[in-house]
Amino acid sequence: MKIASRFLTPPEAGTTVQFRYDGETVTAPAGISLAAAILTHSGAFTRQTATGSARTAFCMMGVCFDCLVEVDGIPNTQACMTPVRSGMVVNHQMGLRGLKGGNDA
């Protein structure tokens, strides 16, 4: 097995997608994770914990849950495990989610 076969094939250089993040249009390279796309756009916090601490993506491998955002209305979505897609509507996650989706913000 070649080492390269363990990785996803990178998308063609120059291919981009556009998505909405907190109302802004963000452009990102195709094929990367939503967490990487948001971090490239801004290092600001992307969620607040139940007690109000500011957090953003950290482990980038699905373990720490600090990258939670709302994606297309679905709260507590792990941005690092979600490939960025064209047309996604993403919002930061403020505190705990409610019962019917959405969050406190």
Add this chain to the structure above:
Amino acid sequence: MERTDPEIIIVGGGVVGLSVALGLLLAGRRVHVLDGADSDARASQGNFGLVWGQGKGWNFAPYARWTSDALAAWPDFARKLADLSGIDVALDQSGGFEFFTDAAEMDEFAGMLAQQQRHLGNQACYEMLSGDDLRAQIPGLGPNVVGASFSRLDGHVNPLRFLRALRRAVTAAGGRVTMGAQVARITPVAGGGFDLSMASGKLTGADKVILCAGLGAATLASDLGFATRIRPQRGELLITEKLSDRLPFLSSTIRQVDEGGVQIGGTKADAGLDDSETLEVMAGLAHHAVTVFPALADVRVIRAWGALRVMSPDGYPVYARSARHPGAYLVTCHSGVTLASLHASSLADWIEDTSAAPDLEAFDENRFTLSDAA
């Protein structure tokens, strides 16, 4: 030989052992709690946190009354725990439901509650509610719920904080707790008292020994001449992500912890000492939760586990003094959280045999030997 000289050694540092220890410490005794290995079957780390009476002892009046007394003693116990440990266990006794999706099962449970009420008189207070009554009362309840029983005496605590609070309270009250202290053998000493050999080779001793080691007590109990045979019963449970909304109900199978997460559980299986979870049972639990409260359908499950209940042959608690070796006691039960309020108070009177001792004759293990003989 090294002697640490506590008056009482408690074998088992889970909810039951720590509660019993706390009661004896508050009665002025020197107590040392020996807790086993991390890998032991620990019911206390898998529990649901219910402080619950509905249906308990419907077929055994002493257990119905003991449970009822335990519910009444909880507010005072929770205050005592908070004073000693600085931890609020979030006791909420504002009433609980048992939901049914099958009318025949509901009728059967109503019969059990009626029998429980005959044992308890006006200390019991339950009502049966139809599905439509419930839906008028609880917004969002599922259309397939046929009804529920409700008791305003039932409630819950935060199960993780409760175990931590107990351990801290025992230490604050002057007790010693040693972790990783597996007891290999207990030897009665001529003239009174017991020697305990630890798996590590260390020796210790005390005037009295109380076995509270749940499933781990089996060999030690039979060495001391106790006849009770404890069996494991597996329960599985699901934990959801935390929610900012409060669920509008507490039930014996669906409960929200004060921090926001929802616990879903209540299954029973005989699987020996295998405490792993199974996809089929987890799916059944999720289905039940969504049937009762459909809004849970899009809430994520973030953890699931199996844990082993500690069951005596008839499911009721055992409080037994060894006839052969005075000073040796066996205390074991399933509902260790509910009964903790009494284990940490009046059970100390029973162990010390004071004039205030509750009458626990009905919980002696001779009920098993008698039925064997019959």
